[in-house]
Amino acid sequence: MKAIPYGRQDITVADIEAVTRVLQSDYLTTGPTIKEFEDKFAQYVGAKHAVAIANATVGLHLCTMVMGVKPGSKVITTPITFAASANCVRYCGGEVDFADIDPSNLLIDLDQVEKMLEAAPAGTYEGIIPVDFAGFPVDIMRLRDIADHHGLWIIEDACHAPGGYLIDGEGTKQLCGNGAFADLSVFSFHPVKHIACGEGGMITTNDTALYRRLMRLRTHGITKEVDILEENHGGWYYEMHELGYNYRITDIQAALGVSQLDRARAGVVRRRAIAERYDLAFADTAVTTINVPEKVGHAFHLYVIQVVDRKQLYDRLREHKIYAQIHYIPVPSLPYYKRQGFKIEDYPNASNYYEHCISLPMYPSLTDEEQDFVIDQVKSFVG
Ligand SMILES: Cc1ncc(COP(=O)(O)O)c(C=O)c1O
Structure with missing residues (x-):
């Protein structure tokens, strides 16, 4: 019997052909395949917007940035997750607090979360990062109510859960990352995950203002959006409005992602x-x-x-x-x-x-x- 890993990518001839087509095209990066991947992924999870990024870790970093995490901010997450779910708060100088897990589903215990929020002076916590650990979706509908009651934002770490869902009280399927409850959701395309890009990730949201800001921050904080330019010197003109990063995915990776998404x-x-x-x-x-x-x-x-x-x-x-x-x-x-x-x-x-x-x-x-x-x-x- 050959070695059996715990997780493994599945690469087909169609995947290889899709990547090859991009390699032979004009754009290896910042080309049309990234937008195609974003549009198709947004459709897959039922969200309004999707932003492809180099990996989920940088996606989480951009999310904490746009939610305004800064020194003094306190954010709750779960102890049973990959370090990145907590590290993204630290990148912005914020502090992390952990709520213990519910042993029945291994997710952050929402009763504990409520207790923490009720025990702390109002405004202590700014946000929460639940994780759909192993692919089991956190009760995002209840969490939204808790978050609204206490004035918190939600960044859902959905790295394990593309295609996961909950059935709501009306019998409707609420897909992880559909933007209806979490402010932002983040997915990973590491080879052991559902969709392999080598490295890659996606942020989904229904909030157009957050989406536009994420798109700028992914590329150095640079924009060509005419409605926000302070001046305009011509077709080449861009402005940098805030300090961003190069957190882009390539078209090569996006091509693999689009092809994998089909399956x-x-x-x-x-x-x-x-x-x-x-x-x-x-x-x-x-x-x-x-x-x-x-x-x-x-x-x-x-x-x-x-x-x-x-x-x-x-x-x-x-x-x-x-x-x-x-x-x-x-x-x-x-x-x-x-x-x-x-x-x-x-x-x-x-x-x-x-x-x-x-x-x-x-x-x-x-x-x-x-x-x-x-x-x-x-x-x-x-x-
Ligand atoms: C729950 C969770 N969050 C974040 C990440 C980071 O993902 P990436 O490797 O794409 O940066 C991972 C990756 O293992 C993860 O499992």
Whole structure:
């Protein structure tokens, strides 16, 4: 049996041809394929606007910038996420606070969030960065109510959840990143994610003013938008209105993204089928799985289980060339955050989860045979 990673990109002949076409075209970057990718992605998640960027980390940075994070700002996020969800606040000089997770879905615990907001003087917190961890969408409708009550903005870290959704009270599908609840949502196109660009990311929003500002900040803060130019010397003329960055994606990456996007829906369907097989296989065993309520459309970037002796299972799987992974070492326990005074003991649910979690292989091209091999190894381990 060949090595089985926890996540893997799927590159087809059509993907290669799409990239080749761009390589042979006039534009390797700042060309038309970026706009095509943005338009198609916005349509995929049902948002008004999309801004493609070099990766999700820089996308999160731009989002904290446009929401006005600065020294003195305090923002809440979850301890069980990749460091970037918290780091983006630090890039702008703001402070992060963590609310513990809900063990039933591994997402930021909204009851805890409410308690934190009620215990702090009004105006203490400016915003919240929930994460659709593993592809399980956070209850963004309830979070919007909480945020509105306390005057907070929401940047949804939806890196794990393109294609994820919640069914609202009226029975309508609310797709992650559709702009109806979060101010901004951010997606990643790292190869282990749903859509691979090599590196890449997308910000979605329904707020046109935020969209226009993000577009400028992605390119140095430079604009040619005639309605805001202070002067106009001719066709070449541009102005730089604020300090931005070069956070652009290339047309080469965007071409891969557009081609991958064509299969994104089918990819989520396949991921759900793999999850269902795992769920069935682990029912009535000592493996803890996550129960997904009917109203939740899980996007299954990851399939996470919890077992008593996680390290032994991790090592055992590696012996069989199954490269399961751990998501995540809690952010407050990373040395950089520890130095700021965070202690993992303050987040008992995150701490307990970390002791036992392991992410099993989950990607559309995982074969049933490979999955059965993984299941057999896990089951023989837990007995
Ligand atoms: C939850 C989450 N946020 C942000 C990021 C950063 O994404 P990128 O690698 O595209 O910068 C990742 C990537 O792993 C992630 O998992």
